[in-house]
Amino acid sequence: MKRPAGFVEIRQGTDTCWLREDGLSTLSGSVFEPSFWQSRQAVTGTATGRGTTWFVRDGERHLVLRHYRRGGLFGRLVKDLYAGIRPAHSRAMRELSLLEAMYRDGLPVPKPMAARMSRRGPLYRADLLIARIADASDLLAVLQRAPLSGNQWQQTGAMIRRFHLAGIDHTDLNIHNILLDQSGTSWLIDFDKCSKRAPGDWQQANLARLLRSLNKEKGLHPALHWNQQDWPALLNGYHSQS
CATH class of the missing domain: 3.30.200 (Phosphorylase Kinase; domain 1)
Structure with missing residues (x-):
């Protein structure tokens, strides 16, 4: 390199x-x-x-x-x-x-x-x-304040799909590495040990890693504005990108 x-x-x-x-x-x-x-x-x-x-x-x-x-x-x-x-x-x-x-x-x-x-x-x-990304908070901080709308979850899923279409394997996709700014734009950070790869099982592994992270934080913070019904909206946004 x-x-x-x-x-x-x-x-x-x-x-x-x-x-x-x-x-x-x-x-x-x-x-x-x-x-x-x-x-x-x-x-x-x-x-x-x-x-x-x-x-x-x-x-x-x-x-x-x-x-x-x-x-x-x-x-x-x-x-x-x-x-x-x-x-x-x-x-x-x-x-x-x-x-x-x-x-x-x-x-x-x-x-x-x-x-x-x-x-x-x-x-x-x-x-x-x-x-520094201006006026942005990680997804954990955002969900501690208020729930995301279905459209916001879809936008987050679409953002992840953009990276996957570009071949970016984010091996630590979690609630802390997704940021939302005040305009509602989603960002991805922390690419240590990440790489560009051909399509493969790693894409689903990224999504599974994020779902585990959301469920883990819900367990640690019961008042977190997240539940399993939000996940299909994220997947709808993910699959809308081609």
Whole structure:
């Protein structure tokens, strides 16, 4: 996988960075350091999950800075180290390249801005910087506030189908990775370990993964505005795209 057009490569010590030429005020690896944004009083918020996600402002642009961290039991031991020495094969550069291809194809994804691989011998750490989708909340937050209409579920299903028609296998399609903005547009985020593939069983596996996620969150949040009767509407929207 090679660096997409429109990105420059900068090497600083053991770090390799890919940076969008026309998208950042500073073409430097410093943009991956929370302290850089803190010193400019440009941190607009944070979110916690496996680690801390930073929301920052670069002039008029609002960005999201994410450090890659492992999940599960293995993640408790290794946390944020991955095996590999070639930047183009790192998780950050692979996700940036896939995002850029989808962004250019007009799919509803955040605009990728930069990626970094930090070598530690045969291992590395990784970071990704993307544009923030304005006025958007994940599907969990939306459903905690109010139910979606049948038309909104159909639009969500149609959005997923667009990705499948483009061959995008989102291996972690869940309630947290679907965003809705205030105009009602659906977006898809978090493409770590995702890829472009020929049609296959993975498409139904994506949908099954999403259904499990919806049912799981309903179990954790009984007041969530979701029930099994909403699923056919999503599938109707999905199958309306061809």
